[in-house]
Amino acid sequence: MNTINVFINDFPIKVKSNISVLEGCNQNGFEISRFCFHEKLFVAGNCRMCLVEIKGQAKLSASCAVYFTEGMHILTNSSVVKKARESILEFLLVNHPLDCPICDQGGECDLQDQSFFYGSDKSRFFEYKRAVSNKNCGPLVKTIMNRxxxxxxxxxxxxxxxxxxSLGTVGRGSQIEISFYIRKLFFSELSGNIIDICPVGALTSKPSAFSTRPWEMKSVRSVDVFDGFGSNIRIDSRNLEILRILPYKNDFINEEWVSDKIRFGFDTLKRQRLNKPYFKSSINFYQLAWTEILNVLSKKLDVLNKKNLPFYLIIGAFCDLKTAFAAKYLLKISANFSSIINFEGYGLTSLDFQHFFCFNNRFQILNDKNLEGCFLVSVDPRKEAPVLNLKLRKQFIKRDFLVANLGSRLNLTFPIFQLTINSFKFLNVIAGKHLFCKFLRKIEKSIAIIGSAFLNVTDENNNRFFLAKFLINSKIINSKFFGLNILSSRATDVAIYNLGLKTKILRKSSKPKFLFVLGDTVFQKDCINTFVCFQGIQGNELLIMSNVVLPSCAFTEKNSLFINIEGRFQNSQKAVSMPKNSKLDFDIILSILNLFDLNLMKKFKKNFLLSQNKIPFYKNNQNPFFSLFSFPVYMTQIKLVNKTFISIFNQNYYQNNLLLKNSITMAKSSKMLLTKSPFV
Ligand code: SF4
Ligand code: FES
Structure with missing residues (x-):
C-alpha cells in the first residue's frame, strides 16, 4: 500500500495514502475526539467534534471527512482546535439532560468522556431543554431520545x-430528531448492535436496564454457540450472574457485530436450572446422589446389553470439542452403541474430507474484490448466520455482486435472484443451463453456500453427485478455485465431524430402546418406550421424557474449545460458576467410562493427552477435488432426489433451539415477530 509523508503536531510521519486524517492520526497515537465517525459506517461528518487545523487552510476541517495528501501539516491539539471542541460540546450539552447518575451508558459514554476534557463546569444556558418523545423499538432496544x-x-x-x-431524521435545525418514517416494526437479527453504535445513552439494552454499572463487572472472552458461525463475544458478569453479552471485535469473523440471540438470549441460562441428578420412576422424579444415579444407569445398560438391543447417542447443538472427544469413547462401552443420531433433520456419514462439511473459502473470501457471484442452495443465511448475511449484503452494496438462491423464497435485506423451485428449473441448474449459471461461467470467481437442509437426504452420495455436477457446470469449482462452502447451523457440527463421528437421521421405525442425549437438542416426542438418559442444564420438554437426568454446565460455566464452520479453533472462557452438584460434561462422561471399563478409561486418558498436544486434530491437506468425487454413485436420476433438498431452515428465529425456548427476552421478541407489534 502507498504511503505518504505528513506532519502531525510537527512530527514527521509516514501514513497510508487512502485513509482519513482521523484514522491516520489515531493509528499513530494522536487521539482525535469524535461522535459521528465509526469505522464500520459511511462517513457523515455532522458532529464536527473531530475538527483539526490544517496548515494553509483558513478554517478548521472535519478530520473524518478529509484524506491525507503529501506534505500535509495537521495540528490536532492547538488552542484553536481546543476552543472549537469546547464550543461544540457546549452546544451539545444545551439539550442533553444531566441524568448521568441514572443513565445505563454512564461510565462508558463518549459524551461523558469528552465533557471531562472539553466540558465546562457551569452553564450559560437558562432556557428549558427541549423534549423529544421516545420511540418504541420493541422488547430489545430502549430509547431515551432526550439524550x-x-x-x-x-x-x-x-x-x-x-x-x-425506515429509521431516519425528521425535522430541521433545533427540531431535528431520530424517528421512524413509517410505523414499522424495528426487526433485524442484528438489531442489538445499534446499542453499541450509539455513543450516548439514547439507545440502551431494554432487558438489562438499570441492572449494573460497567465498573462492577468482570469480562471474559467467549464464542457464540447459538449458530455455527463462531462470533467472538465478551461475557460481562458480576458474582454468579451474567449481566450482558457484547461482541468481541474480530475482523476475521464477526467484525464487531453479534446476533440478538446470543446478546439477549443468555437469560435462559438462569432459568429452570438442574442442580441434582434425578431418576424417574413411573411419572415422578426422585433426587439421587451421583454414585446412585450412575449405578442405575450402569444396571440399565447391562440389561439392555444382554438383550443385544441397539443404543443411540445424540449430541446436542452446544457440545464443545472436549466433550465430543469423550463422547467418542462413550460409543465404545458397548458393541450395541450403534451410532450418533440427530433429530434436527440431517445426517452426515462421509467424513473423509473436511471440504464437505466446512466453509472452505473462509469468511475472508467475502472481502475479495474479484468475487462477483454467490449461489445459495437450501440455506437462509439471514437466520442461520446473520453476520454472514451482513457480509453478503456489504458486498452487494459496495460493488457488482450478484446472489442467487435455489430453495424457499428468502428475504435477505438485499435483492437476490430467486430461482423458482420445480424439477425442470432444477435440472437446468444442475446442467449449468440456467441463466444465472451462464452468468457465473463468465465471471472470474464465484462461490456456492450450501445449507444444512441439503444434508437432509435419503441418499447422501447421490445428492453429492448432483452437487458436484452443478458446481462444475457453473464453474464455481474449476482448476484455479474451489468455491464450495457448507453452512452448518449448529456450533458443534464441525467439531463432531472432525472427530470422525458420523451422524444419522433416526428413522421412526428404529424404535430405540436406549438414548443417551448429550446436551439440549430437538427431540422427537414419540419415543415412548425408550429409556432416555439426558445430560443437560435445564428443565425443558426433553427432561419430561427422560428417565435419568444428569445435571451438567452451560458453555459460560467452563473453559472449552469450539470449532466454527470455517474449521477455526476458538477458546471459550469460563465466566461464572456452575450450580452446586452439577458437573462438567466431560467429567460426567469420564465417570460413566470409569464405571464400565477401566481399560477403556486409561486408553481414553492417554489418547486425550496425546491429542491435546496435536490440536488441530484434523489436517486440511487433502485435494478438494478428490473429496467431491470420492464416493460411489448409485443413482443419477433427477426424480430420485429427495424433495427436502430445496427446503430451508424455517423456524422462529428467536426460539429455534431448546435453550432459547426458556428465555423470557426471546419469548417477547418472538411474540413481537408473530404479532408484528412492538408493544409486548
Ligand atoms: S440515537 Fe444515538 S446513535 Fe442515534 S443519532 Fe442519537 S446519539 Fe446518535
Ligand atoms: S466525527 Fe463527527 S464530524 Fe468527524
Whole structure:
C-alpha cells in the first residue's frame, strides 16, 4: 500500500495514502475526539467534534471527512482546535439532560468522556431543554431520545448495515430528531448492535436496564454457540450472574457485530436450572446422589446389553470439542452403541474430507474484490448466520455482486435472484443451463453456500453427485478455485465431524430402546418406550421424557474449545460458576467410562493427552477435488432426489433451539415477530 509523508503536531510521519486524517492520526497515537465517525459506517461528518487545523487552510476541517495528501501539516491539539471542541460540546450539552447518575451508558459514554476534557463546569444556558418523545423499538432496544445528540450513527447502521430503511431524521435545525418514517416494526437479527453504535445513552439494552454499572463487572472472552458461525463475544458478569453479552471485535469473523440471540438470549441460562441428578420412576422424579444415579444407569445398560438391543447417542447443538472427544469413547462401552443420531433433520456419514462439511473459502473470501457471484442452495443465511448475511449484503452494496438462491423464497435485506423451485428449473441448474449459471461461467470467481437442509437426504452420495455436477457446470469449482462452502447451523457440527463421528437421521421405525442425549437438542416426542438418559442444564420438554437426568454446565460455566464452520479453533472462557452438584460434561462422561471399563478409561486418558498436544486434530491437506468425487454413485436420476433438498431452515428465529425456548427476552421478541407489534 502507498504511503505518504505528513506532519502531525510537527512530527514527521509516514501514513497510508487512502485513509482519513482521523484514522491516520489515531493509528499513530494522536487521539482525535469524535461522535459521528465509526469505522464500520459511511462517513457523515455532522458532529464536527473531530475538527483539526490544517496548515494553509483558513478554517478548521472535519478530520473524518478529509484524506491525507503529501506534505500535509495537521495540528490536532492547538488552542484553536481546543476552543472549537469546547464550543461544540457546549452546544451539545444545551439539550442533553444531566441524568448521568441514572443513565445505563454512564461510565462508558463518549459524551461523558469528552465533557471531562472539553466540558465546562457551569452553564450559560437558562432556557428549558427541549423534549423529544421516545420511540418504541420493541422488547430489545430502549430509547431515551432526550439524550440523542443526532450523530446519525444509528440511522446509518440501520440503513447501510442491516437494511432497515425506515429509521431516519425528521425535522430541521433545533427540531431535528431520530424517528421512524413509517410505523414499522424495528426487526433485524442484528438489531442489538445499534446499542453499541450509539455513543450516548439514547439507545440502551431494554432487558438489562438499570441492572449494573460497567465498573462492577468482570469480562471474559467467549464464542457464540447459538449458530455455527463462531462470533467472538465478551461475557460481562458480576458474582454468579451474567449481566450482558457484547461482541468481541474480530475482523476475521464477526467484525464487531453479534446476533440478538446470543446478546439477549443468555437469560435462559438462569432459568429452570438442574442442580441434582434425578431418576424417574413411573411419572415422578426422585433426587439421587451421583454414585446412585450412575449405578442405575450402569444396571440399565447391562440389561439392555444382554438383550443385544441397539443404543443411540445424540449430541446436542452446544457440545464443545472436549466433550465430543469423550463422547467418542462413550460409543465404545458397548458393541450395541450403534451410532450418533440427530433429530434436527440431517445426517452426515462421509467424513473423509473436511471440504464437505466446512466453509472452505473462509469468511475472508467475502472481502475479495474479484468475487462477483454467490449461489445459495437450501440455506437462509439471514437466520442461520446473520453476520454472514451482513457480509453478503456489504458486498452487494459496495460493488457488482450478484446472489442467487435455489430453495424457499428468502428475504435477505438485499435483492437476490430467486430461482423458482420445480424439477425442470432444477435440472437446468444442475446442467449449468440456467441463466444465472451462464452468468457465473463468465465471471472470474464465484462461490456456492450450501445449507444444512441439503444434508437432509435419503441418499447422501447421490445428492453429492448432483452437487458436484452443478458446481462444475457453473464453474464455481474449476482448476484455479474451489468455491464450495457448507453452512452448518449448529456450533458443534464441525467439531463432531472432525472427530470422525458420523451422524444419522433416526428413522421412526428404529424404535430405540436406549438414548443417551448429550446436551439440549430437538427431540422427537414419540419415543415412548425408550429409556432416555439426558445430560443437560435445564428443565425443558426433553427432561419430561427422560428417565435419568444428569445435571451438567452451560458453555459460560467452563473453559472449552469450539470449532466454527470455517474449521477455526476458538477458546471459550469460563465466566461464572456452575450450580452446586452439577458437573462438567466431560467429567460426567469420564465417570460413566470409569464405571464400565477401566481399560477403556486409561486408553481414553492417554489418547486425550496425546491429542491435546496435536490440536488441530484434523489436517486440511487433502485435494478438494478428490473429496467431491470420492464416493460411489448409485443413482443419477433427477426424480430420485429427495424433495427436502430445496427446503430451508424455517423456524422462529428467536426460539429455534431448546435453550432459547426458556428465555423470557426471546419469548417477547418472538411474540413481537408473530404479532408484528412492538408493544409486548
Ligand atoms: S440515537 Fe444515538 S446513535 Fe442515534 S443519532 Fe442519537 S446519539 Fe446518535
Ligand atoms: S466525527 Fe468527524 S464530524 Fe463527527
Amino acid at each position: 440523542c445528540i443526532q450523530c446519525t450513527r444509528c440511522v446509518r447502521f440501520a440503513n447501510d448495515v442491516i437494511g432497515f430503511s
